[in-house]
Amino acid sequence: MKAFLLTLFVAAGSLVATAQSNKEVSWTFSAKKIADKTYEVHLTAKLNGDWHIYAQNVGVDGPIPTTFTFTKNPLLSLDGKVKEKGKVVKKNEEVWGGVVSYYENTVDFVQTVKIKGSAKTNLAGKVEYMVCNEEKCLPPAETPFSIAIGG
Numbered sequence: 329m330k331a332f333l334l335t336l337f338v339a340a341g342s343l344v345a346t347a348q349s350n351k352e353v354s355w356t357f358s359a360k361k362i363a364d365k366t367y368e369v370h371l372t373a374k375l376n377g378d379w380h381i382y383a384q385n386v387g388v389d390g391p392i393p394t395t396f397t398f399t400k401n402p403l404l405s406l407d408g409k410v411k412e413k414g415k416v417v418k419k420n421e422e423v424w425g426g427v428v429s430y431y432e433n434t435v436d437f438v439q440t441v442k443i444k445g446s447a448k449t450n451l452a453g454k455v456e457y458m459v460c461n462e463e464k465c466l467p468p469a470e471t472p473f474s475i476a477i478g479g
Contacts, residue, residue, distance in 0.1 A: 388426035452474040
């Protein structure tokens, strides 16, 4: 019984932590055709207040980098890696033991995608990230996404 209650408490705490992260960062997802059968997918994070989100390459061990996991889709192929567009901040942070890379206010992550054929499909997946401010970091959070492409 104690193990069950402990598990329930930990699960509830994780949900609250995810909900908190989702209040500090809002995500928008869109696709833009840039050439025949080629699209730019924009995964944009907008941060509230003095919160920041870590880059894909943080620079040190410790903070959780922003990572994207894409669901396999036989109608799509990813062209290259996710690029970051925004003003990166590189700061020596004693708590992490080195220089970390992060974004404040907003950052646009861009993935180029090529579509096979002419069918309308979706690029789906999830983004995992961690947000911090000068006082604290919230536990890592995940946000699922599905973006219409083609057609």
